[in-house]
Amino acid sequence: MTATAATAATVLPIRGRLRPLGLGDVRITGGFWAERQEVNAVATLAHIEHWLEREGWIRNFDLAVRGGLAQERRGREFSDSEVYKYLEALAWEIGRNGDAGLESRFRAVVRRVAAAQEPDGYLNTKFGRSGQAPRWSDLEWGHELYCVGHLLQAAVARARTRPGADDGLLEVARRAADNVCETFGPDGIDGLCGHAGIEAALVEFARTTDDDRYLAQAALFVDRRGHGRLSDVEFGREYFQDEQPVRQATVLRGHAVRANYLAAGAVDVAVEQKDAGLLDAVRNQWQNAVTRRTYITGGQGSRHQDEAFGGDWVLPPDRAYSETCAGIGSVMVAWRLLLADGDPRYADLIERTLFNVVATSPSADGRSFFYANTLHRREVGTLPDADRPSLRAAASLRAPWFEVSCCPTNVARTLASLTAYVATSDDDGLQLHQYMPGTIEHRRADGRELRVTVTADYPTTGRSGYVSRATKLPATLMFLGRCRCGYPDGRPRARR
Known part of the structure; x- marks a missing residue:
């Protein structure tokens, strides 16, 4: 499918019951969501870039070029993905309003990322260089494939909002995707990532580039999961959705974000490969999760320790984890099922989750965020330190940034692309x-x-x-x- 401004949608299936309308077709002109999109564009994106620079997560790419990563790299093993999600949010926002200032910021960050790419396409600041652990040496927790997935999603957003742009991001992503296919293809490493996400990204990249190699790799990752290829960690293989094949599972389980990202990728694979059995499996998992393991707000995940779904009907309101990213992942799955089936139930859940999880995470000024979204509190929350990242949901109030800061960038890219839903x-x-x-x-x-x-x-x-x-x-x-x-x-x- 050739990208145009009108096809600037987050998901563009080649087949399915419904066809999404993109940023070139739909404009939100006022009201509740227009206000939040404006705050996102004016305040949140700048706030995110400030913290990415302050914490050194963009600088990691500079260190990869000039040396010193082993000694000076900052952030967790997945910090590269936050830079990529920021780029994706910028791409959607530029496509929405054409802001020249955002365009300049986008290109500046892309140049720094592109400069760090290895000759064979590998791109990661945590692994593979002198003094660091070898590439692909920690598939359970290293997040290398997960990071590539968000790189691909950023490139897809750019290709769809600015077809033919000369910033080079699409080529960077293509080389990274080719490296993944060469490394993890049928004749390569028989492995997968502990954090799902690259599956949906590869399918969307295949849709954008008209290259079915990426679809085949996504399908391979989906089929590999559930056979115990990942280690049996403290939380069990269920945490990674690796204890049961996708086609046999009957409910979303384990880490809630991982579970939703995997389900989104599985729907994408099923739609593109006309795999009715796989689609039925995910549809059934969604139905059981929504009726038994989802809060009235649309929030998902009741367990704090492993950020996971609890058992059926284990939904304590005062201990709800209901991570913001899990809510966004739930929207991703429901939207894909809606496009595949046309059933309005999916749109209903999307609406409920957008209002009660996504919209409530950022503060009114767009500069602090809920990581977890509990339904009620028994004690007054603790005001977080405004000058230091918080540890996930530890503060119990909105915080400006987190040591694991997946939620702010996820909110930003979702609000920037909201018209696509x-x-x-x-x-x-x-x-x-x-x-x-x-x-x-x-x-x-x-x-x-x-x-x-x-x-x-x-x-x-x-x-x-x-x-x-x-x-x-x-x-x-x-x-x-x-x-x-x-x-x-x-x-x-x-x-x-």
Whole structure:
């Protein structure tokens, strides 16, 4: 699929029930979500870059070029991924509003990342150089493949929002992906990453580059998981989803972020390879997780120690972990299933999770974040040190940064790409899944245009409406699960 501004969507399946509308088709023009997108663009992105520089995580790439990584590298083994998620957020935001200042920042960071890439395409600041552990020597905890996955996602965002851009990120990602395929292909290392994520990234990269090698590698990683290839750690192999094959599992389990990222990748593989059995397996896992292991807020993960799903119906409100990244991962899975099936249940969960997990994580000024999202507290929270990173959820209040700072960058890339989750189309017309004030203008492959204006005072009053112009095609409105009826054209209609 050739990228254009109109196809600037986070997920672009070649087949499926619904086709996503991208940043070039949809604009959020006001209300609750437009305010949060503006804060994200103006405050959060600059805040993230400040902390990435302050903590030395971008500087790690400079050290890789001039030497000194073994002695001076800072951050955890996965800190490279936060730089890549920041780049992805920038790419989506540039595609959304064309900000020249963000474009300059994007290119500056890409240059520093690209300079650190090895001749064979390998790119990581934690492993492989003099004085460091060898490449791929810690597949359980090293996060090397996970980091590559976020590099690929950043490149996909850039390729879709600025096709033909000369910054070089797409080529950096291609060389890194080729290195992964050569190293972990059928004749290579029979391994996988302890943290899923590269699977969905490889599929999206295949969709972007029209190269099925990356799809084949993603499918291989999905099929390798669940056979005990990773070590039996303190939390058990379930933590990595490596105790049971994806096709046999009946519920999402283990580390909640890992579980959702794996499920997202499995849906992508299933859709592209027309694998009905794999898709059925993930659909069943999703259904059981949502009905038995998900909080009323859409939050997932009740166990703090291993950031994991608890057992069925183990959902204590005061001990809810409900990590922000798990909520974002849940949105990723539900969106892919929605595109595959067209079932509005998935959009309902997305809406619930966006409002109660994603939107609540950042503060009003966009400069501090919840890592965990408990439903209620029995004691007053502890104010975190504003000058030091917090340890995940230890502060119990929003913190400006974390030692494991996956949530701020994840929130930033999600808000920047939010319009990609609003609407879809099919041969019959348009489907509106999220009620956000805005405009939709989409030219179909047959030349017909869809133009829709959405008005909504939502969630303030719950009222929404739409005006369709310049189209004879129908628009389908998604009635949320809690709604008893809808009022298209002012006439009550029972929800179906």
